[in-house]
Amino acid sequence: MKRFIQIKDLQSALHLQPNPVKIGLVPTMGYLHEGHLSLVKRAKKMCDLVVMSIFVNPLQFGANEDLDRYPRDLERDARLAEEAGVDFLFHPTGEEMYPEPIVTQVEVSGGITEQLCGASRPGHFTGVATVVSKLFHIVRPDCAFFGLKDAQQVAVIQQMVKDLNFPITIVPCDIIREPDGLAMSSRNIYLSEEERKQALILSQSLFETKQKLQSDLFQSADQVNQFLRQRIESQPLAEIDYVETLSYPRLEPVSDLKQQPILVAVAVRFGTTRLIDNILFDNGSV
Ligand code: AMP
Numbered sequence: 001m002k003r004f005i006q007i008k009d010l011q012s013a014l015h016l017q018p019n020p021v022k023i024g025l026v027p028t029m030g031y032l033h034e035g036h037l038s039l040v041k042r043a044k045k046m047c048d049l050v051v052m053s054i055f056v057n058p059l060q061f062g063a064n065e066d067l068d069r070y071p072r073d074l075e076r077d078a079r080l081a082e083e084a085g086v087d088f089l090f091h092p093t094g095e096e097m098y099p100e101p102i103v104t105q106v107e108v109s110g111g112i113t114e115q116l117c118g119a120s121r122p123g124h125f126t127g128v129a130t131v132v133s134k135l136f137h138i139v140r141p142d143c144a145f146f147g148l149k150d151a152q153q154v155a156v157i158q159q160m161v162k163d164l165n166f167p168i169t170i171v172p173c174d175i176i177r178e179p180d181g182l183a184m185s186s187r188n189i190y191l192s193e194e195e196r197k198q199a200l201i202l203s204q205s206l207f208e209t210k211q212k213l214q215s216d217l218f219q220s221a222d223q224v225n226q227f228l229r230q231r232i233e234s235q236p237l238a239e240i241d242y243v244e245t246l247s248y249p250r251l252e253p254v255s256d257l258k259q260q261p262i263l264v265a266v267a268v269r270f271g272t273t274r275l276i277d278n279i280l281f282d283n284g285s286v
Contacts, residue, residue, distance in 0.1 A: 025141035030054035031186035060127030155249035205231035221245035241267035
């Protein structure tokens with residue numbers, strides 16, 4: 001595995017590749033876990049050369065969010081990336097990505113970014129779309145791999161790629177979970193033992209929701225949300241940010257649960273840690 005900090009070095013190495021070589025990009029913020037590595041596995045199946053980026057992008061963090069304490073361990077990440085078969089690891093500094101304050105940004109507007117995390121994290125998706133556009137221009141991948149753990153992010157990137165004609169295939173990848181169901185996340189490390197226990201309510205209640213949806217036990221999106229709220233509020237440390245049932249990928253209100261796919265998404269705080277999880281329900285299969 002080759003490592004790069006500078007954009008020009010990465011680009012020279014990419015230009016030296018024999019033509020045609022199918023390039024896959026896996027953008028991450030590091031502190032890697034099996035969720036990230038599953039994207040690499042998928043990329044290796046579909047592409048000849050896999051580039052992983054590790055960059056904790058300040059543009060996508062709000063002023064009161066966890067940019068400064070976001071977990072980082074570059075050497076461990078490099079080891080895991082190499083073991084997983086990453087060919088090029090790109091881990092630029094903040095100065096390399098943003099040598100001057102950036103004045104050009106990519107904004108995906110409309111409902112897709114106004115709902116869910118867009119509502120509770122203003123500016124977040126503009127930060128994401130901007131850094132992902134930069135990475136797309138730097139690496140020029142044929143395919144880029146994103147996890148459905150961040151289902152709204154997948155929808156936003158797909159919209160951006162369509163609207164701006166990026167010649168890139170976006171490959172959504174399934175959520176990887178801990179054996180007990182908790183969706184893997186770099187932020188899980190913030191959880192105390194008790195918070196970690198109570199956080200299980202997210203996956204548990206989403207799985208229960210999935211079963212009820214499959215058995216046609218809900219009349220409306222409101223009922224789904226109410227059920228989930230009740231289940232999540234059974235845990236004293238859980239503070240709900242949102243519980244929503246929306247169409248996917250447009251993220252519009254759902255008037256008929258039979259109009260699928262639908263996204264059931266939750267964001268919940270445990271102490272200072274905000275966790276997200278979701279199920280994507282499509283024709284009875286999730
Ligand atoms: P992050 O480092 O959190 O920005 O995540 C980088 C990429 O990994 C994003 O496309 C995420 O959706 C994806 N990802 C994070 N956690 C998981 C997970 N548990 N399962 C699948 N993909 C994930």
